[in-house]
Amino acid sequence: MKKLIEGVEQFRSTYYAQHRELFEQLSHGQAPRVLFICCSDSRVAPNLITNTDIGELFVIRNAGNIVPPFGSANGGEGAAIEYAINALNIQQVIICGHSHCGAMKGLLKLNKLQESMPLVYDWLKHAEATRRLINDSYPEASGEELIEVTVAENVLTQIENLKTYPVVRSRLYQGQLEIYGWIYHIENGEVLAYNPETHAYEHPQSQLETYHPEVGPAPGHYTYTDAPPIACERPIPDEEPVKPTANRPWSTSDIPSWLTPEQARRIYDGSR
Numbered sequence: 001m002k003k004l005i006e007g008v009e010q011f012r013s014t015y016y017a018q019h020r021e022l023f024e025q026l027s028h029g030q031a032p033r034v035l036f037i038c039c040s041d042s043r044v045a046p047n048l049i050t051n052t053d054i055g056e057l058f059v060i061r062n063a064g065n066i067v068p069p070f071g072s073a074n075g076g077e078g079a080a081i082e083y084a085i086n087a088l089n090i091q092q093v094i095i096c097g098h099s100h101c102g103a104m105k106g107l108l109k110l111n112k113l114q115e116s117m118p119l120v121y122d123w124l125k126h127a128e129a130t131r132r133l134i135n136d137s138y139p140e141a142s143g144e145e146l147i148e149v150t151v152a153e154n155v156l157t158q159i160e161n162l163k164t165y166p167v168v169r170s171r172l173y174q175g176q177l178e179i180y181g182w183i184y185h186i187e188n189g190e191v192l193a194y195n196p197e198t199h200a201y202e203h204p205q206s207q208l209e210t211y212h213p214e215v216g217p218a219p220g221h222y223t224y225t226d227a228p229p230i231a232c233e234r235p236i237p238d239e240e241p242v243k244p245t246a247n248r249p250w251s252t253s254d255i256p257s258w259l260t261p262e263q264a265r266r267i268y269d270g271s272r
């Protein structure tokens with residue numbers, strides 16, 4: 001605690017003093033450009049790894065950078081997502097997993113957690129789709145490789161979970177939202193970004209040319225999803241998407257008509 005109290009003083013006399021104008025400006029309101037969803041792990045520092053300033057990232061953190069599917073939890077995640085996109089008009093979301101993630105290690109031995117950490121056990125059910133996918137599709141993986149692939153697949157699972165939120169779905173439809181999947185490597189400080197076209201995590205610099213951060217994808221097309229290429233050619237649906245109203249609350253049964261079977265499977269497996 002002594003270290004932290006001294007740190008507070010040091011922050012005031014150095015960083016704050018050098019950025020007085022920025023703090024004065026931020027006291028009137030925030031205008032972050034990016035919603036950054038990452039793990040609570042102490043080794044992941046969003047502003048530090050992206051070299052961004054105070055006020056630039058709106059951050060949601062929890063064990064395993066998890067986004068509970070819409071309607072499946074009453075936690076703060078949904079409220080923060082809604083606020084970020086609706087009130088702050090944020091148009092870019094990054095879901096950032098990281099190497100050596102304890103939550104993902106826990107997910108791989110879920111049953112052992114039931115007694116010792118029942119709340120963690122319950123929370124990780126929002127990543128059940130990741131666990132199931134890994135079990136079914138990566139039977140040969142083990143050790144570090146297994147954790148690595150679980151981290152990578154979980155980022156994609158959580159992107160699908162994010163898309164179950166009405167405000168996210170609506171903004172994607174209007175071409176006003178982009179969702180990115182990242183992995184941060186603790187051991188070398190490197191970030192890799194998911195490229196839906198190659199279905200691989202790559203150096204984000206290599207994607208700068210093809211990404212258009214200022215302009216969203218054309219309506220009805222998902223440029224930045226991990227869906228297979230065929231989904232990008234999907235025409236704008238004739239039917240109006242079902243919208244939640246006061247008389248007709250949103251339910252997960254509304255989801256299938258918009259999603260590919262793969263997306264629906266991930267979401268449903270994750271919300272059970």
Ligand SMILES: [Zn+2]
Pocket residue numbers: 039040041063064065098100101102103104
């Ligand atoms: Zn973690």
